[in-house]
Structure formats: C-alpha cells, structure tokens
Amino acid sequence: MKRAYRSLLATAAAGVLALAATACSDDGGDTSGPIKVGAINGVTGLFQTPEVPQAVKAVFDEVNAAGGINGRKIEFISKDDAMNPQRATEAAIDLIESENVVALVGSSSAVDCGLNRATYTNNNIVSIPAVGVDPACFTSPNIAPVNPGPFKLITAMLYYASETLGHDKVCMMFVTLPGAGAGIDSAIKEWEGITGKQLALKNTAVGQGDPTQYLVQAKSAGCQAVLYNGVVGPWTAQAKTQGMQDVDFIVAANSYTDANAEVVPADIKVYAGTEWQPYTDETLPGNDRWAKIIDANKIQKTAFSQGGVMAADMFVEVLKTIKGDITRESVTKAFKEMQPITYPMVGTPYVFGPGDAHNPIEGSRFVKAVGGKWEVLPEGFIVPGKK
Template sequence: MKRVLMALPVLGLLTALTACSGGSGTDGPIKVGAVNGVTGLFQTPEVPQAVKAVFEEVNKAGGINGRKIELLSKDDAMNPQRSTEAARELIDSEEVVALVGSSSAVDCGLNRATYSKAQIVSIPAVGVDPACFTSPNIAPVNPGPFKLLTAMLYYASETLKHDKVCLAFTVLPGSGGGIDAAIKEWSDITGKTLAVKDTSVGQGDPTPYLVKLKSAGCQAVVYNAQVGPWFAQAKTQGMQDVDFILMANAYTDANAALIPAGMKAQAGTEWQPYTDETLPGNERWAKIVNDNKIQKTAFSQGGVMAADVFVQVLKTIKGDITRESVTKAFKEMQPITYPMVGTPWVFGPGQTHNPIEGSRFVKAENGKWTVLPEGFIVPKRNG
C-alpha cells in the first residue's frame, strides 16, 4: 500500500502538537518511560530534559484529550544491570504506554527482547547500538552511525567527486558488522570501493595511520577517532589537500577549535546543524531549549523530535490511550515529514527500523563550524 506523507510545517508545529486527540480517554496521566544515560560514560542529561519540556508544553495546552503526559526517565549510567532493571520497572511497575526519548548506549541491545515480549514501542532520541535499528519494536529518530557512514562515504565520492575514498576508524565492540553493512550499501549504490579500509585506528600516535593513508593517495578520509592529535600530525605530514570527513560525535565547538588553519575538515550531522538556529526545524528546537535553559546539543534535538512525533501519533488514537492502542497506532502510522532530518520518519510494521537517512555537513573554518549549502545528502541509487 502506498503511504501518503504528512507534511508538518514548522510554523504550525506548536498548534498541531498541542491539539487534543479524539476518543474517550481515561483518567490519570499518560505514563511514558525512557532509559537515559544521565551519569556514567555516555552522558545525555539534556535529552530527558528536552522530552519533558515538550510534554509540559502539551500539558499546559490541555494535554491529550484532557490527560497530561508524564515522563518517567531512568538513568542506567551505561550499566547493563541498571539498564535491564530500568526497562522492566518502567514496563511492569510503572505500566508505561511507550518509551520515548531514550538515550542510552546499551538500552537497545539489552532490552530489545523485553520490548518485543511486552509489545511496547520505543522511540529513542539517540540510537547508538546496531540493535536500535534492527529490532521490531524500536525506531530511533536519528540515522545512527551506520546510515550516517553511508551518507558520508556518498558525500565524499558523489558530492566531492573523489575517486580515492578511504576509511580510518576506531571500531567499538559490536559495531563491526554495522560498519561493513554501511560500506557495502555505499558500494552497492555507487559501484565504488574503498582505496583504504583501516579499522584498527587507536588512540595513540596517529602517524602510522596517516602515513598509510598518504601513501595510498587518499583524497578523502572518513574518520571517527581523536581530533586534536590527528589533525596536528596530518598537517605535519603535508595532508592539507585531503578532505577529512568526521563522524557526528566530532561536531562540537571544542573540536572545531582544535583543527589547524589550512586543514580541510568537515563533519556529518544527523539532524540540522544545531549551531545554526535558523535552519528549518531548528526554530522549534531552539525555542524549547532556550525557554527551558537546556544545553544546546545535537542530542537535545533528538529529544525534541522524539517527543514531537510521539505526540503527533498519540493524537491519532481514537478511544483509550493504552499500551496496546499506542503500539497499534505506531505500527499503522503514516510517515511524518519532520524538517530537522533528511527523510520522513515512520515506525510501521517492519522487523527493522532505520527510517532516517542522510546527513548535512559542516566545515571547520577559523576555529568554528560553518554550515555547508548542499542541504541533506541522502544516498540515492542511479535510476
């Protein structure tokens, strides 16, 4: 069946999200859960803050059919035991209707079976683990590192027109298969292959890796490790003509300041570049974070988007809002066009969910990031 895209104009977003849904509803708040990394090695405290701010906005406007939305966020501190306990408590004790805005590095891999068994949907703000994109009951609102990698390789070969595209990566445990799949997708689309594929890059002296890349004549290097030492040594090696394309985690003000003058450094972003609040979709996000004094990061963009799409789907439910009715609504929903990302977002009935594709790119200039004009680069097959 052909799906019809539901455009969501930026200026009308607030009105659309605060309107009440149809149906009779029940008393009490609509409980929504999230598993977040607030402490520990992967910290995203701004994400549940952003989700809560969106829900409070809806509640002040009357809620959903008169019911308020209550966010119950649990910090797993990137601890596997805490993550599994948090998910079970939210599902069994708190009886949440869905999980919205999770931002844990370990949640998806640990809890995917739990979500499927409970027949509950999760809409993470930040999908990190490959399991976030290969599970029937999880659909993140970001492209994730693997679809992002495909877009970055595509940008290097098709937009920048480089023949010798190279990869220099630090591979985290469990991510090797996702990286290989991303490279294969790029090769299938473009018919091209990597000139160098090095997935052994460490955090020590970058010289051996850079010498290998230079010797191979790499014109573009897609890279995901340390920034400061890497670029300092790349300049020493005379690699000013190479386009270094960094993963989204490098897109920070601090990293822009570490890139020496004369080096060509670009970074892919998962949402509209957050450093420019005037970009489509960013106006809404900026209002939420500015009004609530929330840290401005790309992850907070994911928090706002996850909450927004959840509310929009919630509004389509006729009758009581329960876990069963929410899951049904997401499995049967129409795609939502959200201007902060490159493709429409949809949950749907599939066994895997990676609906957001593409990337926008920023360039390091004078110690800051400048947004490049191409718009979202979404890999496309010829014909």
C-alpha cells in the same frame, strides 16, 4: 565476561517471565490518570546525554500546559543506566512492570537496544529513541529511532566523499566500538552498491593514541578523503605535520562540537556529517522550534537535544491520531499503523511501521570547520542514491 553476560540475560529473562505472569495492570491500561511514558538515558557513566531527557520533558511540559492529550497529562519517567548493562535491563523492567508506561520515548542509551529489544517485543511496547547507537536500535521490530544512526551516517559520509566531493580514493580510518563491526561493514556495502566504488584503504582497528602511524598509512595509500571518528585535535595536528593539507577529512557526528571546530588547524580541511539540521545554525528549518524550547528551559544546545525534541514531537503527533483510550496496546497499534510524518530537522520522513527492522531517517547535512567554527554547507541533506 561471558558468565556476566549470561547472568545478565538470565536476569532479563526472569524479568520478562515476571511481566508475563502479572495481571492486566501491567498493560499501561489505566485511562483515568496521566499518560506514563518512560525512557532510558545515559545521564552518568561513559556515555552521557543529560540534555536529552531534559528536552523530552520540556516538550511534554509544553503539551501539558496546553491541556494535555484529551485532557490527560503526560508523565515522563527517565531512568539513568550509567551505561551499565544491569541497570539498563532493570530500568526497562521497572518502567514496564512497575510504572506501567505506554511507550518509551527519547531514550539515549548506548546499551539499551541490544539488551532490551526482546523485552520490548515480548511486552508489545514501542520505543522511539532520540539517539539510536548500536545496531539493535535499527534491527528490532519494536524500536525505531529518530536519528539515522552511526551506520546510515557512514554511508552518507562515504557518498559525500565520492559523489559530492568527487574523490576516487576514499579511505576509512575508524575506531570500532564492541559490536559495531557488522554495522560498519553493512554501511560500506550499501555505499558500494549505490556507487559501484570501493574503499582505497580500510582500517577499522584505529587506536586512540598517537595517530601518526594511521596518517602515514593514509598518505602512502594516496587517500584523497579520509573518514575518521576518533579524537579530532591530535589527528588534525598530526595531519598538518604530515603535510596533508590536500586531503578532505570527514568526521562523524560525535565530533560535531564547537570545541572540535576550534582545534582544527586553519589549513586542514575537516568536514562533519550531522544527523539533524546542523544545530549551530538556528535559522535552518526545524531548528527554530528546537532552539525556542531549549532556550526557554536553559538546556544545553547539542545535536542530541535535537533528537530529544523530535522524539517527543513524534510521540505527541501519533497520540493525537488515537481514537479512544490511550493505552500501551493502542499506542503500539498507532505506531505500527502510522503514516509517515515529515519533520524539517531530518532528511527523510519518520515512520515506525509494522516491519522487523526500522531505520526510517536517512541522510546527512555537512558542515566544514572554518576559522574555528562550523560553516553549514549548501547542499542540503545528502541521502545516498537519491537526487
């Protein structure tokens, strides 16, 4: 594994050197043709988000149909990395060197940020992911996702459990993906700093098999609320068997699907944190535009497709502020100097900015499984530490 990773890094480094050695044709500086924009998405493989590049393209098609940006059309090039590190690295190099894209917009890869963060920095190109997954998406100078991400979401979930639901004994039972441990710890520490509280129980080594042992552990600890990010069906069925009807279970955004709402037993309380306005209610602010685009293009309605629309919208808004030629250099400068943009589908304004780390979107709205469907709760966006 270590040899393979070193080999992968070597490949990426070689690609960066090759980029540095090329002439001025690699700077996205052609101002006579289309504005080329790239993305790295999981269309196949273990982390599949095919609806994301479809949503991004739908927004750009809308812009192109209206005449483009200063008469120039946007050409969108999405690369499928299939959650394969080598393919993700090669995709970034190809988009930057061969396609001469001015930016990456709407990426939704589980491995892109960690592998390509140095490539983006070294080539002075920005990435605006629709779905930031790993910690590197939020701790890199040239990457700023339009979603809160799993770690800010954890802080919001903990805050909701302790401050909105009013629980003293908040517990966490999490399946931890490789490389996510530090991000989880940071999220917990942020919640502790805001509330002055501590977890009654923490288990971040939960397996995906029979959940009985974990639920027994939570019951013995007297947990009033349990954060959980694994498979919903077996977990809630066993919670019913264990007689845990008085516990509030709060699941992560990955569990916010119609299918999961359908399998929750009627007397088990399950809440889900969302990163954007809950997509199951199209009357919520911002969802009307998203639903119109998604419906018109027959794209699957998911929370991730919301991120695709938002990322594309943010890019277009910033492009409109550029005076003069639209190149990689001018796009990067515009994002680093942009003013915050309020977008109704999220809890805080989006801004890229000049810093070394970017996690501009914070907060979560919460839904509850009721009668086999998700019911949107009335509190609005919960942004920890802010009233």
